[in-house]
Amino acid sequence: xxxxxxxxxxPDLKEITIDRETRHPKTEGIKxxxxxxxxxxxxxxxxxxxKVGGEVIVLSMGDDKTKTALLEALAMGADGAYIxxxxxxxxxxxxATSHVLEAAIREIGEYDVIISGEMTLDSLSSQIxxxxxxxxxxxxxxxxxxxxxxxxSVKAVRDLDNLEEVVEAPLPAIVTVVREINEPxxxxxxxxxxxxxxxxxxxxxxxxxxxxxxxxxxxxxKIKDVTAPEMTRKQVKIEADTIEEAASKLAxxxxxxxxx
Amino acid sequence: xxxxxxxxxxxxxxxxxxxxxELAEKMSKKVYCLASETPEDxxxxxxxxxxxxxLGDFALExxxxxxxxxxxxxDAELILMGATKRGKELAPRIAAALNAxxxxxxxKVDYIDGEVVIERLTYGGSTIAKETSTSKPTIITAAxxxxxxxxxxxxxxxxxxxxxxxxxxxVKVLETREKPKGTQDLENADIIVSAGRGFKAxxxxxxxxxxxEALGGAAIGCTRPISAxxxxxxxxxxxxxxxxxxxxxxxxxxxGQIQHVAGxxxxxxxxxxxxxxxxxxxxxxxxxxxxxxxxxxxxxxxALKEKA
Ligand SMILES: Cc1cc2nc3c(=O)[nH]c(=O)nc-3n(C[C@H](O)[C@H](O)[C@H](O)COP(=O)(O)OP(=O)(O)OC[C@H]3O[C@@H](n4cnc5c(N)ncnc54)[C@H](O)[C@@H]3O)c2cc1C
Ligand SMILES: Nc1ncnc2c1ncn2[C@@H]1O[C@H](COP(=O)(O)O)[C@@H](O)[C@H]1O
Numbered sequence: 001x002x003x004x005x006x007x008x009x010x011p012d013l014k015e016i017t018i019d020r021e022t023r024h025p026k027t028e029g030i031k032x033x034x035x036x037x038x039x040x041x042x043x044x045x046x047x048x049x050x051k052v053g054g055e056v057i058v059l060s061m062g063d064d065k066t067k068t069a070l071l072e073a074l075a076m077g078a079d080g081a082y083i084x085x086x087x088x089x090x091x092x093x094x095x096a097t098s099h100v101l102e103a104a105i106r107e108i109g110e111y112d113v114i115i116s117g118e119m120t121l122d123s124l125s126s127q128i129x130x131x132x133x134x135x136x137x138x139x140x141x142x143x144x145x146x147x148x149x150x151x152x153s154v155k156a157v158r159d160l161d162n163l164e165e166v167v168e169a170p171l172p173a174i175v176t177v178v179r180e181i182n183e184p185x186x187x188x189x190x191x192x193x194x195x196x197x198x199x200x201x202x203x204x205x206x207x208x209x210x211x212x213x214x215x216x217x218x219x220x221x222k223i224k225d226v227t228a229p230e231m232t233r234k235q236v237k238i239e240a241d242t243i244e245e246a247a248s249k250l251a252x253x254x255x256x257x258x259x260x
Numbered sequence: 261x262x263x264x265x266x267x268x269x270x271x272x273x274x275x276x277x278x279x280x281x282e283l284a285e286k287m288s289k290k291v292y293c294l295a296s297e298t299p300e301d302x303x304x305x306x307x308x309x310x311x312x313x314x315l316g317d318f319a320l321e322x323x324x325x326x327x328x329x330x331x332x333x334x335d336a337e338l339i340l341m342g343a344t345k346r347g348k349e350l351a352p353r354i355a356a357a358l359n360a361x362x363x364x365x366x367x368k369v370d371y372i373d374g375e376v377v378i379e380r381l382t383y384g385g386s387t388i389a390k391e392t393s394t395s396k397p398t399i400i401t402a403a404x405x406x407x408x409x410x411x412x413x414x415x416x417x418x419x420x421x422x423x424x425x426x427x428x429x430x431v432k433v434l435e436t437r438e439k440p441k442g443t444q445d446l447e448n449a450d451i452i453v454s455a456g457r458g459f460k461a462x463x464x465x466x467x468x469x470x471x472x473e474a475l476g477g478a479a480i481g482c483t484r485p486i487s488a489x490x491x492x493x494x495x496x497x498x499x500x501x502x503x504x505x506x507x508x509x510x511x512x513x514x515x516g517q518i519q520h521v522a523g524x525x526x527x528x529x530x531x532x533x534x535x536x537x538x539x540x541x542x543x544x545x546x547x548x549x550x551x552x553x554x555x556x557x558x559x560x561x562x563a564l565k566e567k568a
Pocket of ligand 1: 036037121179455456457458459482483484485486496497498499500501502512513514515516517518519520523533534535536539551552553554
C-alpha cells in the first residue's frame with residue numbers, strides 16, 4: 001500500500017497579530033506549521049500503514065521553509081517527502097493549486113490513496129480534495145472520521161450534516177478527513193533525529209513540466225483585501241473578595257445591560 | 261449569460277434565489293435554478309427559469325452530471341450553490357470540471373463596479389477576506405441563512421425539462437445512520453449558555469440547565485469537543501457548527517479558540533467564566549469572571565434568583 005498525504009505548511013494561527021491601524025493580519029515572518037487537519041490525515045495514514053504495511057509519502061507545495069516543516073511529518077512516521085518550491089506560486093488560487101498538485105501526483109505515479117485534510121485552516125477553502133478527484137477521475141470520499149484500508153479498497157465512516165455514512169470505495173481513491181478522526185502523535189526525540197535522514201525531493205514547476213505563466217493563468221480568484229473584524233468588547237473583569245460577591249456583581253451587570 | 265442557483269436543500273435554494281435575484285437585477289441577467297420537484301415554487305422565490313430534472317437521492321456522479329448540463333443550458337456566468345456538506349463537495353468538482361474559480365462559504369455577495377465581490381472568513385475565522393474571480397463561470401457557495409429568502413412573488417417563469425446521463429457511483433454506501441437532531445434552535449435563541457471542556461462530566465451539565473432556567477429560559481450550546489468528541493450534546497457553536505446571535509452568550513469553561521469565537525461574533529453581550537486568567541475568551545468578552553465554574557455557577561444561579 002502506498003498512501004500519499006497532502007500537507008500544507010501554514011502560518012501558526014495563534015501567532016498572527018492584527019495591525020491596530022489597518023486591521024490587516026501580519027502573516028509574514030511568523031512561525032509556520034502543518035495545517036491541523038492535514039496532520040490528522042497523516043496520522044490516519046500512519047495508523048493504516050501500521051496495520052496493512054506499505055509506505056506513507058507526503059507532498060506539499062510550499063516554499064523554502066517547507067522542508068523544515070515536513071521534518072515533523074517524517075518524524076511522525078512518513079517515509080519520504082516531495083516538495084514543490086517555486087517562489088511565484090504564493091497566492092495562487094485553488095484551481096491553479098490543484099493543477100500543480102495533480103502534476104506532482106502524476107509524477108509520483110504510484111499510489112493507492114491520496115489523503116488530506118477536509119480543508120486548510122488558513123484559507124478555509126475545502127476544495128483541493130474534490131478538485132483532485134475530478135482531475136484524476138478517482139472516487140471521492142470526503143469528511144472521513146473513521147478510515148480503514150485493505151487490499152484494493154478503502155472503507156470509511158463519513159460525517160455529513162444530518163447523518164453518518166459507512167462507505168466503501170475501490171482504490172486508488174481520494175480521502176479527506178475531519179478533526180474527529182484522531183489525535184496526531186507527538187514524535188519522539190529519536191524519531192526527530194531519524195527524520196533528517198529520510199529522503200526529501202524538491203521540485204520546481206519546470207520539473208513537473210509546468211511554467212509559472214501557465215499556472216498563474218489558471219489562478220482566477222483574487223484576494224482584494226483581508227481585515228480582522230473589530231471585536232470591541234467591554235472586557236470588564238469582575239473582581240471581588242468572595243465568589244458570591246463576584247456572582248452577584250455579574251448578575252447585576254447583565255441585568256443592567258437589559259439582556260435578561 | 262445568466263446566474264444559476266442550486267442546492268439540494270430547498271430552503272437554502274430559496275435563500276440563494278433571493279440573492280441571485282438581487283444580483284441579476286444589477287447585472288441584467290436571468291436567474292436559472294436547477295430543481296426536481298414543484299418548479300413553480302422556485303419561480304415564486306425568484307427564478308426566471310427552472311431546469312427541471314429527476315435528481316433522485318444525492319449521488320455525486322448524478323448531481324455532478326445534472327449540474328454540468330444545467331450550466332450548459334443556462335450559459336451561466338455565476339453559479340450560486342448551497343454550502344451544505346454535500347454542496348461543499350460538489351461545488352469544487354463542478355469547478356474543476358469547468359476549469360473555474362470557486363469561492364466557498366461566502367457570507368456576503370455583491371456586485372460592485374462591474375465585479376462580483378464576496379466576503380468570506382479566512383485564517384481560521386479571525387479575518388474577513390474580500391475576493392473576486394475572473395473566470396466565467398465562477399462558483400460561489402454560501403451556508404444556510406447567509407441570506408433571507410423573498411416573500412413568495414406573484415411571478416411567471418419558464419420550466420424546462422433537463423435530461424442528463426450519469427456514470428455509476430464510484431463509492432458504495434453500505435449503511436447510513438441518522439444523527440440525533442439537535443432539539444434546540446440555537447440560531448434564533450435570545451440567550452445561550454455554553455459549555456466547554458471545563459466541564460468534567462456529562463452529569464455536571466445539569467448545572468447549566470439550572471443556570472438556563474435562572475436566566476428565564478436559555479438555550480444550551482457547547483464547544484465542538486463537547487459534542488463531536490464526547491457526544492454530550494448534539495450541536496456545537498462555531499465556525500464549523502452553529503453561528504449564533506443572541507443578546508446574551510455566556511461561556512462556561514470555554515477557552516475561546518478562534519473556531520469557537522468566529523461563531524459568536526454577532527452576540528450582543530458575551531460573558532465568560534473560566535479559571536485561567538490567560539484564557540483567550542476573557543479578551544473577547546464584555547464581562548468575565550476568572551474562577552472555577554463549579555463554584556461560580558451555583559453562586560450565580562443563586563444571585564440571579566435573588567435578583568429576579
Ligand atoms: C477545522 C476545525 C474546526 C473547528 N470548529 C470548531 C467549532 O465550530 N466550534 C468549536 O467550539 N470548536 C471548533 N474547533 C475546535 C477548537 O479549535 C477548539 O479545540 C475548541 O473550541 C476548544 O473547546 P473548549 O474551549 O471546550 O476546550 P479547551 O480548549 O480545552 O478549553 C477548556 C477551558 O476550560 C477552562 N477550565 C477548565 N476547568 C475549568 C473549571 N473548573 N472552571 C472554569 N474553567 C475551566 C480551561 O482553562 C480552558 O480554557 C475546530 C477545530 C478545527 C481544527
Ligand atoms: N499547497 C498545498 N500543498 C499540499 N497540500 C495542499 C496545498 N494546498 C491544499 N492542500 C491540501 O488540500 C487540503 C484542502 O485545502 P483547501 O482546499 O485549500 O482548503 C489541505 O488541507 C491540504 O491537505
